[in-house]
Amino acid sequence: xxxxxxxxxxxxxxxxxxxxxxxxxxxxxxxxxxxxxxxxxxxxxxxxxxxxxxxxxxxxxxxxxxxxxxxxxxxxxxxxxxxxxxxxxxxxxxxxxxxxxxxxxxxxxxxxxxxxxxxxxxxxxxxxxxxxxxxxxxxxxxxxxxxxxxxxxxxxxxxxxxxxxxxxxxxxxxxxxxxxxxxxxxxxxxxx
Numbered sequence: 001x002x003x004x005x006x007x008x009x010x011x012x013x014x015x016x017x018x019x020x021x022x023x024x025x026x027x028x029x030x031x032x033x034x035x036x037x038x039x040x041x042x043x044x045x046x047x048x049x050x051x052x053x054x055x056x057x058x059x060x061x062x063x064x065x066x067x068x069x070x071x072x073x074x075x076x077x078x079x080x081x082x083x084x085x086x087x088x089x090x091x092x093x094x095x096x097x098x099x100x101x102x103x104x105x106x107x108x109x110x111x112x113x114x115x116x117x118x119x120x121x122x123x124x125x126x127x128x129x130x131x132x133x134x135x136x137x138x139x140x141x142x143x144x145x146x147x148x149x150x151x152x153x154x155x156x157x158x159x160x161x162x163x164x165x166x167x168x169x170x171x172x173x174x175x176x177x178x179x180x181x182x183x184x185x186x187x188x189x190x191x192x
Contacts, residue, residue, distance in 0.1 A: 007106045007109070007110060008021075010090070012028065012090055013027065014027055014028045017090055017110070020090075021087075021090070021110045021113035021114055021117075022113045022116070022117055023117055024086070024089075024114055024117055028089055028090070029086060029089055030050075030089075031089040031090070032048070032049040032050040032053055032085065032086070032088060032089045033048050033049070033050030033051070034048065034050075035048055035049040035050075035088055035089065035092050035093060036048055036049075036092075036093070037049060037051075037052055037093050037141065038093040038094065038095050039138070039141060039142070039145070044142070044145040044146075044147065044158065044161075045141060045142075045144065045145035045146075047141050047144070049085055049088045049089070049092075049093055051141075052085065052137055052138070052141060053081070053082060053084070053085050055137040055140055055141065056081045056084060056130075056133050056134055056136075056137040057078055057081040057082045059081070059133045059136055059137055059140070059190070060074075060077045060078045060080075060081040060130075060133055061074070061078060062186075062189075062190060063077070063129065063133055063186065064077055064078070066182075066185075066186050066189065067182075073126075076123055076126060077126050077129065077130065077133075079120060080120070080122070080123060080126060080130050081130060081133060081134075083114065083115060083118070083120060084130060084134060086111060086114045086115075087107055087110040087111040087114060090110065091107060091110065094107075128176040128178060129178065131172065131176075132169065132172060132173060132176075132178060132183070135165070135168060135169045135172060136169060136186075136187070136190070136192065138165060139162065139165045139166055139169060139187075139192055140190075140192060142158070142161055142162045142165055143162060143192065145158060166187070166192070169183065169187070170183065170184070
């Protein structure tokens, strides 16, 4: 049996993570604008987690308008989008491939602490749409990226990554039974 990760003893500039995650202050939350996106670390872009978060929140507004959601559902989706990566303010952006069960459990605890501090509960009915918007946010980010140098192979690789992410979005939508033609129409409307 593996040992549980004791993340609560980690120092942050705002105090011990176990305390700060349960009562995050503005400095803690605004730190998402200092955390580089893993995509940028790979050498393709210069986005940070804050930019990604804002893109997903804006996409939630566009998606809500596109689907004619009532104000309450729109506001709920936008709130969840604004908070979806709040845990990354302290742990950074980690590739999903490197999130072991133990790491994922610790990340989920930190995220839940932050959400609970604002009395926000995850909405299972919006979970798949939020994931879809997160994926579309990454597609937008890829589209905003520039390959460095004059190497045309890098440009081709970037186009390949963009296409794969778009295919992943459509595959995800189909798998969770979100209207595929609606997703395609939304992507087209967003120039993606």
